[in-house]
Amino acid sequence: MSKSTHDVSNEVVVRTIVRKRLTLRSLVREEKFLYVVSLVVFFTIWHLAATRGNGDSALVTPWATLQGLYDMMSSPLGGETLVGHTWNSLRRVLIGFSIAVCFGIPLGLLLGISETASAILRPLVDVFRPMPPLAWISLSILWFGIGEEPKIFIIFLASFIPSVLNAYNGVRLIEPELYDVVRVMGGSRWDEIKQVVVPASMPAISAGLQLSITSAWMGVLAAELVSSNSGLGYIIILGMQNSDPQMVLGGMVMIAAVAWVLTASMEKIDMMLCPWRREIKGL
Amino acid sequence: MEQSAASNAKIEVRNLTKKFGDLLVLDRINFNIKKGELVAIVGPTGCGKTTFLNCMSKLTDTTDGDIFIDGVPADPVKHNLAFVFQEPTALPWRTVAQNVVYGMEVKGVPEKERAERLEYILNLVGLKDTADLYPNQVSASMMQRIAVARAFAVNPDLLLMDEPYGQLDVKLRFYLEDELVKLWQTLNSTVLFITHNIEEAVYVAERILVLTPKPTKVRAEVIVDLPRPRNFLDPRFVEIRRQVTELIRWW
Numbered sequence: 001m002s003k004s005t006h007d008v009s010n011e012v013v014v015r016t017i018v019r020k021r022l023t024l025r026s027l028v029r030e031e032k033f034l035y036v037v038s039l040v041v042f043f044t045i046w047h048l049a050a051t052r053g054n055g056d057s058a059l060v061t062p063w064a065t066l067q068g069l070y071d072m073m074s075s076p077l078g079g080e081t082l083v084g085h086t087w088n089s090l091r092r093v094l095i096g097f098s099i100a101v102c103f104g105i106p107l108g109l110l111l112g113i114s115e116t117a118s119a120i121l122r123p124l125v126d127v128f129r130p131m132p133p134l135a136w137i138s139l140s141i142l143w144f145g146i147g148e149e150p151k152i153f154i155i156f157l158a159s160f161i162p163s164v165l166n167a168y169n170g171v172r173l174i175e176p177e178l179y180d181v182v183r184v185m186g187g188s189r190w191d192e193i194k195q196v197v198v199p200a201s202m203p204a205i206s207a208g209l210q211l212s213i214t215s216a217w218m219g220v221l222a223a224e225l226v227s228s229n230s231g232l233g234y235i236i237i238l239g240m241q242n243s244d245p246q247m248v249l250g251g252m253v254m255i256a257a258v259a260w261v262l263t264a265s266m267e268k269i270d271m272m273l274c275p276w277r278r279e280i281k282g283l
Numbered sequence: 284m285e286q287s288a289a290s291n292a293k294i295e296v297r298n299l300t301k302k303f304g305d306l307l308v309l310d311r312i313n314f315n316i317k318k319g320e321l322v323a324i325v326g327p328t329g330c331g332k333t334t335f336l337n338c339m340s341k342l343t344d345t346t347d348g349d350i351f352i353d354g355v356p357a358d359p360v361k362h363n364l365a366f367v368f369q370e371p372t373a374l375p376w377r378t379v380a381q382n383v384v385y386g387m388e389v390k391g392v393p394e395k396e397r398a399e400r401l402e403y404i405l406n407l408v409g410l411k412d413t414a415d416l417y418p419n420q421v422s423a424s425m426m427q428r429i430a431v432a433r434a435f436a437v438n439p440d441l442l443l444m445d446e447p448y449g450q451l452d453v454k455l456r457f458y459l460e461d462e463l464v465k466l467w468q469t470l471n472s473t474v475l476f477i478t479h480n481i482e483e484a485v486y487v488a489e490r491i492l493v494l495t496p497k498p499t500k501v502r503a504e505v506i507v508d509l510p511r512p513r514n515f516l517d518p519r520f521v522e523i524r525r526q527v528t529e530l531i532r533w534w
Contacts, residue, residue, distance in 0.1 A: 177372045184340045184366040185389040185437070186359035195385075199376040276376045276417040 060246045065253055068246035077238060077247075080230055086254055089220050089231040092148065093262075096155025097216040104163025104212070105205055111164070112171025113197055125164055133158040133215070134222050141227060151223040151231075158219030159212035166208025170201025203277065206270040213262050221255060232258075293318035293473050294441055298348030301331075301338055308334050310498035311348065316441070321467050321474040323484035326494030326502075327531055332477045333369075335499065336445050339475065340366050352440050363390060365434035367444040371426035373418035373433075380405065380414040382429045386437040400436055407469065408432045408462060424455045428462070435466050444476045448483070460487055464511065481527050485520060486513050493530040503530050 020026055027033055043062050050061040060068070072082035080088070111118045111125070133154050140150035178200060182192045224233025232251050239247030271277075292315035301309040308331040316322050326332055337343035339350055341359050350357040357364065365386060373382045383404060387397045405411045408428050413421055418429065427447055434442050444463075448456045464487055467474055478484050484491050491505040505527055509519055 175370075175372075177368055177370055178374065180342055180366070180368065181372050181374065181385075182389065183342055184359055184364055184443075185386050186361075186364070187389045191389060195389075196374070199374070202376070274376070276378075276419065 058245050060249060064246055065249045068250040069253060072235070072247070072250055077235060078229055082235070082250070082254060085231055085235055086258060089224065089233070090258060092151050092223075092231070093155055093213070093216045093220050096152040096219070097159045097213055099152070100156045100159035100212060100216070101163045101209060104160045105167045105208070108164040108167025108169075108205075108208075109171055109193075109197060109201065111168045112201070113193060125161070129161050129165070133219050137223060137226050146227050151220060151228065154223040155216045155219045158215040162211035162215055163205075163208050166204045166211065167201060170204025170208075171197055173204065174200045203270075203274050206266075206273045209269065210263065210266045213266055214259070217255075217259050217262060292316060293320075293353065294475075295351040295354075296339070296348070297351065299335075299338060299345055299350065300347035301334055301343070302346045307498040309338065309345075310500050312499065312501055314492060314501055314504070316473055316475065318473055319471040321464075321476060321487060321489050323476045323478060323488035323491045324494060325478060325481055325484050325491060325527060325531065326499065327496050328479065330494045330496050331499045332479075332494065333445060335494075336366075336443050336475075336477055339441075340364055340443050342366075357441070362441070363437050363439045365437050365439035365442045367427070367430045367434050367442070367447045369446045369449055371418070371423065371430060373426050373429045375418050378415050378417055379410055379421065379425075379429055382418065383410070383432045383436055386433050390437055392437075400438075404432050404436045407466060424451055424459060427451065427459065431459075431463065431466070435470055435472060438470070439472060442472050442474045444474065446478050446480075449479070456483070461512070463487060468511075481524055481531070482515065485509075485524050485527065486515070491527055493527060505530070 046059075047061050047063075050059040050064070069082065074081065077085070107121070111121055136154060136157055137150070140153045144150040144153060174196060178196045179192055182195055187195065220231065221233040221236075224231040225237055228234045228237075232255050235251035235254075236248050239245070239249075239251060294316040296312055296314050299309055299312040300307075312335070314322075324332065324335070334343065338345045339357075341350075341357060341364065352362045355361070373379075374385065377385060380401060384397055384401045387400065392400070405414055408431065410425065410428060410432060413425060418426055421429075431444075431447065434444075448459050451459065460483060463476075466472070476484070476487060485507055488507050491507060492501050493503045493505065494500070495502045505523060507523055509517065509523070513520060515521075
């Protein structure tokens with residue numbers, strides 16, 4: 001273990017580096033090692049389950065799933081390759097999600113800062129909150145037909161409520177003393193909103209964005225499963241109709257991959273929106 | 284304006300009264316503070332010290348009476364009031380430097396002057412090395428130093444401090460009390476310092492106002508004419524501390 005000390009602003013900073021020896025015991029406890037073990041065990045079990053029996057299993061091996069993905073990327077299905085279908089789903093999500101957060105976040109902030117707005121609008125939010133977005137599918141098809149609009153409407157509903165509620169809760173949880181800092185300096189109500197309400201609720205808003213994008217992704221797949229001729233949900237339905245587990249699993253893997261990319265992107269956005277939550281090494 | 288033009292006081296508190304329903308908390312409090320004076324206020328627990336400061340800072344409306352700064356009723360928009368709260372109130376999304384400069388931004392201090400004053404204050408309180416860190420990356424004492432630096436940075440007409448060091452250990456408290464005295468002497472600010480710690484009041488203040496229990500009035504005024512730096516073991520220091528203690532125990 002090495003140790004060094006120095007002063008920062010008259011306070012002592014002690015920095016220690018502990019070097020661990022690599023032993024079997026420490027390896028077994030290593031997080032990254034366990035991460036790899038977990039994935040290897042999962043894919044092995046998947047492979048064994050798929051290769052059991054006489055080859056007529058409804059499950060294909062991980063390798064065959066990857067091959068199926070490659071085939072779908074090179075040869076079109078329903079007029080589009082896998083990339084085209086993925087983009088169709090993603091485009092719907094991005095449109096519905098963007099509309100939802102553009103309306104949802106300001107509405108949530110308004111509910112948080114205005115008791116009157118809260119009294120008028122909270123009951124409506126509370127009525128719609130427990131209603132699953134999928135319950136709207138039939139009605140949205142009746143209203144908008146079978147084009148893009150009903151899918152975007154479902155995505156909007158799926159991501160709107162988390163955006164509203166997280167922004168609202170973000171404002172409600174602000175420490176009252178932070179408002180006093182602005183008031184005592186002679187700041188206006190607008191200063192309070194600009195300097196305290198918006199930045200202080202940003203971590204909650206960001207958490208709401210992550211929930212919203214996940215809900216939006218689930219919403220688009222559900223909408224595509226019910227009625228669509230493009231998108232990843234459509235591929236799964238097509239695979240089911242053709243009894244092609246390779247296509248179904250390929251679609252599922254793509255869904256998981258895109259969801260992972262979306263989550264990782266939202267984490268990056270979170271770091272941009274709330275840079276003060278980052279840690280600086282050594283302090 | 285009932286303010287007397289002949290008065291040379293920077294701050295005048297006249298018949299300051301606060302009621303919550305039928306409960307009389309502050310009962311016609313009167314006192315003056317001269318420009319550049321550091322006055323401490325002590326009183327028994329629950330006497331309404333925080334309500335008193337909230338009225339002084341205009342965070343709470345008074346029931347009667349008013350506070351005058353240079354003869355004009357105090358107004359956070361017109362005057363430079365600054366407040367150091369008991370709890371650390373650094374804005375978490377601003378770096379140390381951005382927190383210190385915050386009051387000057389609200390007050391509309393020109394950018395060039397703002398940068399110069401920021402540099403000066405950061406050096407004065409020793410926060411230069413941590414200027415780019417966020418509050419969650421500094422210690423509790425540094426958080427309070429950020430609040431103190433932010434308050435002094437606006438060149439306040441009146442700086443109100445509500446037991447700012449009450450939650451820190453003795454060593455840090457001594458260090459920060461010395462720092463406060465240095466800032467006050469250097470910047471010639473007018474400070475009203477509330478504390479329940481009598482030793483702290485005698486150490487930092489030029490004058491101590493002793494409050495009564497509710498309904499709160501100013502019970503007595505004690506002048507602390509000790510040379511600086513002050514010594515806790517100086518017999519006169521001990522005598523003033525005893526005198527203030529007796530005044531609080533009187534009830």
